[in-house]
Amino acid sequence: MTGPVIVGADHSPGTADALALGRWLAETLEVPLIVAVVHPAPSAIGSGRVDAEWIADRHRAAERILTEARSTLDDRTGVEYRVVASTSAAHGLHDLAEQTGAAMLVVGSGAAAPAARIFAGSTAERLLAGTICPVAVAPAGGVAPGSLGRIGVAYVDTPDGRAALSAAAALARRTGSPLLLVTVVAGGDAALPFMIGDDAERAFLDTARETYEDALRNAAASVPDVSAEWELRSGDVVEELAALDDVDVLFCGSRGYGPTRRVLLGGVSGRLLRRARRPLVVVPRA
Structure with a gap:
């Protein structure tokens, strides 16, 4: 395992659990840590300016998520933060994993997860339908990794x-x-x-x-x-x-x-x- 650990971040409560697990895995494996947020790519068919304005708004929202992630990780040095444009969160993370030769992809549980339990959200389930590297899913509110x-x-x-x-x-x-x-x-x-x-x-x-x-x-x-x-x-x-x-x-x-x-x-x-x-x-x- 020499490629980076990639954590998929979003606005869900499970992101904090995923960041904690991803940081521990990256430090343990002594590989880089990438925190990635996926926002919608421009549509091939759209209304021009309206699409562009909406995409720009989604990009700003992604940057806010990364700012929250930096705060959660206490501005840990050596972490790379990326905004990825794609048709879906799972597709964007798939592509990033292939491009970087990722050692592991890490995501949080779905919003409905009870405490200390995994409940796979749609992104996690889609990630697990063809990803080339191991996928780790963090339970909600579990003990420290x-x-x-x-x-x-x-x-x-x-x-x-x-x-x-x-x-x-x-x-x-x-x-x-x-x-x-x-x-x-x-x-x-x-x-x-x-x-x-x-x-x-x-x-x-x-x-x-x-x-x-x-x-x-x-x-x-x-x-x-x-x-x-x-x-x-x-x-x-x-x-x-x-x-x-x-x-x-x-x-x-x-x-x-x-x-x-x-x-x-x-x-x-x-x-x-x-x-x-x-x-x-x-x-x-x-």
Whole structure:
């Protein structure tokens, strides 16, 4: 991770959480921090002067947001502030990430997010539909980034899971924090609704647990220069992962298909965006 951390800022309350998370990530990874505000680009078809006046007004509003961001960051030196013109906030941040080779994009939760919960707004959801770099979403009003001293990974032994582990390990090496790898096995009814007989269900789940434990053990041992612990939990996958509140950030993969090196939300990562208590980082496919 050598490119900048980019924080998408706007007038929403979640921007302060995103700035705090982005600053911590940039300082930890020792990469530049860019705070970007996207305003509408001029329309190809419009009424000339009216469009120009409206665009100028939106540009001034973007500059005011950047002024607020500077104040939030206490005029921290080394931060670059940019106003980007684009057709949408997500599109503008996508383009900026590609142009700069961003290490990560950071945004806040939607306006409806309850305290210490992520609730993805439209920009976050659109960002996660094709971004080339990991996307971090900060929960509303959570604890200070970096205060808990552990990095979480929602791990499955797939290319997506291994990509999430690799990205988490890169951050853990910088912080000196241990990793916590978590796999959740669904309960019997959820795992095998089509099978009849408790014995068959128990046999299947016992075999699955052994397989997952081996995968977790091997994954934890495969990460160099990082202390790694692992847990195998049972229950609803999203509920168990969302309840993790003792990690500074939780990394997860996107999904098992789609263009390589692009984030495309799968069922678990998509639902986690609305439930997680800690910052969630969704990593592109390997």
